[in-house]
Amino acid sequence: MQLLDTAAPSPAQRRPGAARPATRQKAGLWRRLWAARWSLLYIAPLMALLLTFVVYPIFGSLVYTLYRWNGIGSPEDFVGLDNFRQILQDSIFWRAVGHTFTYAIIVVPIQLAIALVLALVLNNKKLRFSSFYRTLYFLPVVTSPAVVAVVIQLMLSNFGDTLNGWLLDAHLIDTPVDWLGDPDIALGIIILVGIWQTLGYNLVYFLAGLQTIPEEVYEAAKIDGAGRLRTFFHITVPLLRPVGVMIVILAFIGSFQVFDLVQVLTGGGPFFATEVVNTYIYHLAFGGNQAQATEPNVGLASAASFFYGLMLIGFSVLQVLIFRSIFKRRAAGRA
Amino acid sequence: MAVLVSNAQRRRPPARRRAPVRRIVGLSLTHLLLLGGGLVWLFPFLWTLGSSFKSPEGFFDKGLNPLPDGVHGANYSGAWEEASFGSYFVNTVVVAGGSVVLTLLATSMAGYVLARTNFPGRKLCIGLISVTLFLPHGYTIIPIFDIVRGLHLLNTLWAVIIVQSSSGLVFATFLFMGYFSTMDREIEDAAKVDGASFNQTFWRVMLPLSGPMLATVGLFTCISAWNSFFVPLVFTLSTPELRTMPVGMYSFLGENSTDWTFLCAGSVISLVPIVVIFLLLQRYFVNGIAGAVKG
Numbered sequence: 001m002q003l004l005d006t007a008a009p010s011p012a013q014r015r016p017g018a019a020r021p022a023t024r025q026k027a028g029l030w031r032r033l034w035a036a037r038w039s040l041l042y043i044a045p046l047m048a049l050l051l052t053f054v055v056y057p058i059f060g061s062l063v064y065t066l067y068r069w070n071g072i073g074s075p076e077d078f079v080g081l082d083n084f085r086q087i088l089q090d091s092i093f094w095r096a097v098g099h100t101f102t103y104a105i106i107v108v109p110i111q112l113a114i115a116l117v118l119a120l121v122l123n124n125k126k127l128r129f130s131s132f133y134r135t136l137y138f139l140p141v142v143t144s145p146a147v148v149a150v151v152i153q154l155m156l157s158n159f160g161d162t163l164n165g166w167l168l169d170a171h172l173i174d175t176p177v178d179w180l181g182d183p184d185i186a187l188g189i190i191i192l193v194g195i196w197q198t199l200g201y202n203l204v205y206f207l208a209g210l211q212t213i214p215e216e217v218y219e220a221a222k223i224d225g226a227g228r229l230r231t232f233f234h235i236t237v238p239l240l241r242p243v244g245v246m247i248v249i250l251a252f253i254g255s256f257q258v259f260d261l262v263q264v265l266t267g268g269g270p271f272f273a274t275e276v277v278n279t280y281i282y283h284l285a286f287g288g289n290q291a292q293a294t295e296p297n298v299g300l301a302s303a304a305s306f307f308y309g310l311m312l313i314g315f316s317v318l319q320v321l322i323f324r325s326i327f328k329r330r331a332a333g334r335a
Numbered sequence: 336m337a338v339l340v341s342n343a344q345r346r347r348p349p350a351r352r353r354a355p356v357r358r359i360v361g362l363s364l365t366h367l368l369l370l371g372g373g374l375v376w377l378f379p380f381l382w383t384l385g386s387s388f389k390s391p392e393g394f395f396d397k398g399l400n401p402l403p404d405g406v407h408g409a410n411y412s413g414a415w416e417e418a419s420f421g422s423y424f425v426n427t428v429v430v431a432g433g434s435v436v437l438t439l440l441a442t443s444m445a446g447y448v449l450a451r452t453n454f455p456g457r458k459l460c461i462g463l464i465s466v467t468l469f470l471p472h473g474y475t476i477i478p479i480f481d482i483v484r485g486l487h488l489l490n491t492l493w494a495v496i497i498v499q500s501s502s503g504l505v506f507a508t509f510l511f512m513g514y515f516s517t518m519d520r521e522i523e524d525a526a527k528v529d530g531a532s533f534n535q536t537f538w539r540v541m542l543p544l545s546g547p548m549l550a551t552v553g554l555f556t557c558i559s560a561w562n563s564f565f566v567p568l569v570f571t572l573s574t575p576e577l578r579t580m581p582v583g584m585y586s587f588l589g590e591n592s593t594d595w596t597f598l599c600a601g602s603v604i605s606l607v608p609i610v611v612i613f614l615l616l617q618r619y620f621v622n623g624i625a626g627a628v629k630g
Binding site for chain 2 (some may be wrong): 029032033036037039040042043045046047049050051052053054055056057058060061071082121124126127129133134135136137138139140142144145146147148150152153154155157160162196206259260263264285286296298301302
């Protein structure tokens with residue numbers, strides 16, 4: 001059947017609208033479609049799902065950014081770009097952006113440093129049970145952030161008092177700490193849980209990267225008498241770089257989208273002290289949280305989300321540019 | 336380099352004599368640190384497991400101690416019936432199972448024809464799939480909500496299944512495309528010589544041969560659907576009976592914050608199945624993740 005002649009596309013396909021008469025080309029198209037009917041049928045479910053539930057909604061939400069709309073019925077109150085203006089002037093939005101960036105900028109380096117050290121230790125061929133340890137440290141990744149957040153709340157509400165007792169006895173604090181109710185501490189707790197919960201991904205990424213480095217390179221370094229630190233900085237780091245760049249970018253993308261943990265742990269409170277962008281948008285779209293009930297405004301939520309999407313794309317591009325310029329300078333320095 | 340070599344030679348003899356003892360001590364120390372760290376790392380889970388058997392009083396008396404003051408199985412029956420975790424569990428199984436079946440069908444078929452056949456619009460399809468990776472994913476849940484309402488799927492688990500699956504389709508399609516494109520073309524040709532039709536070639540030959548990738552994608556989908564919070568939260572806002580376990584835990588915490596041992600039992604009910612599935616199939620998961628970062 002058509003499988004055998006798949007390698008070479010027909011001339012008409014390669015250059016549509018070339019010298020052929022229009023009618024013949026039309027007949028040819030139908031014939032080609034018929035010949036490829038099974039292929040088309042096989043890809044149809046995926047394309048239908050993607051177009052309906054991924055592509056169309058992106059443009060659909062873009063239309064909503066121009067309306068003031070509470071999500072019920074159809075949008076009628078056209079406000080132009082007013083939603084964007086409102087978002088840009090909303091101090092709570094910028095605080096949410098600040099919290100999200102704080103979260104990412106603290107979580108990513110700490111998490112990657114721990115993951116890299118752990119990966120280096122586990123990559124040691126002489127270390128037995130290393131896959132057991134890998135599984136052990138990876139386990140939080142396969143659990144639900146929402147369930148984990150509930151568990152953490154239970155733990156804090158239970159022995160948070162015990163912990164307070166110890167700290168008071170040790171004279172480290174004067175008054176008991178309200179772990180999730182104190183605006184200064186709640187974000188710190190979220191950051192700690194965030195580091196713990198997603199570290200496993202980076203561990204496995206780093207291990208995969210380390211395994212691409214051939215053993216001979218290390219042996220050669222050993223013969224040359226290079227010490228551990230020297231080997232690490234002159235062999236492991238440069239050879240790990242391509243994978244490392246991917247890991248950093250993926251870690252930032254993941255951190256910028258934090259939602260489940262914050263929504264369940266604090267709901268963005270107390271008084272917006274832990275509001276991240278995704279909880280901010282959720283509250284706009286579905287009408288605030290328990291602390292502050294507001295009228296849902298889907299237009300505003302869509303505008304905030306679209307603007308944040310652009311910010312993230314900008315950040316990713318910036319990241320790539322920074323990495324590229326660092327590598328270029330290094331390469332130039334070496335030459 | 337010459338300096339390095341001579342340095343190393345000078346240092347080598349004493350180092351060699353000490354090496355075995357030092358290595359054994361070093362490795363033992365590493366094991367000790369890794370085990371201790373692992374105990375701390377998994378402490379929240381150990382504490383939850385222990386606390387799920389505590390009595391309500393024991394829950395407070397024992398505090399940090401994960402060891403229960405007895406075996407109060409009543410927490411489990413309470414969570415299962417009174418706290419509706421039984422129906423949340425069934426909902427979660429349906430959502431995870433449905434997402435796995437839907438994702439595997441749609442992406443393996445698409446990955447196969449994209450990798451192994453040529454058809455009008457193939458490049459367009461690949462372009463569209465790639466572009467969706469880079470488009471700014473806005474707050475698309477509201478338009479999705481409208482579509483689901485238009486399809487009369489609102490207030491059904493189908494809504495959660497379809498919307499949840501659609502988020503992972505692109506990644507899974509790329510994985511299948513990569514897998515099928517590395518397969519030997521002779522296998523297909525042999526099937527054709529034996530007179531296999533297009534359908535038979537795919538369902539009887541190619542799909543069974545893609546077992547490892549089916550496991551990888553299936554496991555990824557299962558874990559993300561099982562743990563998913565946002566999609567089921569939004570689609571069950573007005574239908575509490577359709578909640579999945581993560582959403583059920585969240586609402587239970589908000590509505591009924593005193594039965595904490597029930598919540599611990601509920602956490603265990605939610606965590607254990609997915610951890611067991613992961614442990615059984617973990618090599619496929621790890622391979623998939625490793626492939627993603629290398630590719």
